Amino acid sequence: MARPSKKEHLVDTAVKLFGRDGFNATGIDKILQEAGVARMTLYKHFKSKDELILAALRRRDEQFRIWFKSAVEKTGGSPAQRLLASFDALEEWFEGRAFGGVPFTGCSFINAAAEFSASNHPAHQMAGEHKRLLMEYLRLLASSAGARNPDQLAWEIALLHDGAIVAAQVSSDSNAARGAKEIARVLMKQQGVSLPEEGRAVTAQC
Amino acid sequence: MARPSKKEHLVDTAVKLFGRDGFNATGIDKILQEAGVARMTLYKHFKSKDELILAALRRRDEQFRIWFKSAVEKTGGSPAQRLLASFDALEEWFEGRAFGGVPFTGCSFINAAAEFSASNHPAHQMAGEHKRLLMEYLRLLASSAGARNPDQLAWEIALLHDGAIVAAQVSSDSNAARGAKEIARVLMKQQGVSLPEEGRAVTAQC
């Protein structure tokens, strides 16, 4: 019953538990129990745990990128402002204000690449694809913002994102996003991207 | 026999295998076999696998920081040049030219924080300590280089390091270190750190 439900719910639960406890450390049984789903229902939809892992990463990629885009765009600023707003989105995430208050446990894709270190492992490759798609979005913003070299700026900002993620995860550095944002400001300026007045929104100038 | 050997060799083997295959995915048996050491010899020196993991991380921290410092300092340049040389060291590492040609599989501490996500887990905390110690070294260099705000510059460069590590690991981006180096150049300039002529060593000016 509720055809859209069982498989979806299983994948959602897997996303949550894999993200929280890791892939190898999370057993099938825990997922089944948490999801309230029978064993054979899982193996009807997925032929192995590895396939469930891939499905969970696919879902996470989709979920994350949708959230990220909307978090960046809800500010409604110019492309340049949106590039900066991406760091505010990271801060939301780090502080557990994103994804319904789920505590931050690092980027699932960085974590996946860590656990599945062989670069030809499907999960590892999916991690690379996720980062590539995020960078593609940044490249679009950089281009719209009038960067002299949009590819380079997107690459740089992506690197700042990952650096901030690592700092937030490994060192519990709650200011990582803000610090990275300041670096981004410098790099954008260097690329000829013009921002409105420093530290004040262009629309609410009192 | 060879008193210094057994325990040390065990830890060295653990460093290698944990680094290559991950912590949860590496069983005790594999380490024992690879090291050619008996089971009880392990449990004579460590009361659990967790303790072996911590010992391996301690060794890796020591090994990595010694290598990193010497790789940075063998260039023999000024403090400012050494800050930049740190990115060349990363490149060596990424390309498998460090640690006796062991292929790069990411930073063991980032990986540890990924597998042991609870921030109060000893391995996770050791990862934070490792990053802190590396940053301390960078702070010293930044200070000697005459940075206006050495703490900030060290923090920024550490973030660039981690960003480059993630890019190299997740996306197999072989230019990650060079790209990060260029960003560092900008940030150092902004901090009033003066470099000799661009792209040419100060001692070998032909």
Add this chain to the structure above:
DNA sequence: ATAAATATACAGACCGGTTAGTCTTCTAAA
């Protein structure tokens, strides 16, 4: 409308393999 057939999902026993960790026996060297 009623009855049979089909599909879906749950519950749980079960399997072989592997895990971390303990214990005992044997060997070789100091």
Add this chain to the structure above:
DNA sequence: TTTAGAAGACTAACCGGTCTGTATATTTAT
């Protein structure tokens, strides 16, 4: 002779994965 270490059996738990059986719907045929 003493002792460190190798070898390997052993335990208890857990792993991913399979199999059986049952209950409940929905669909189809009569």
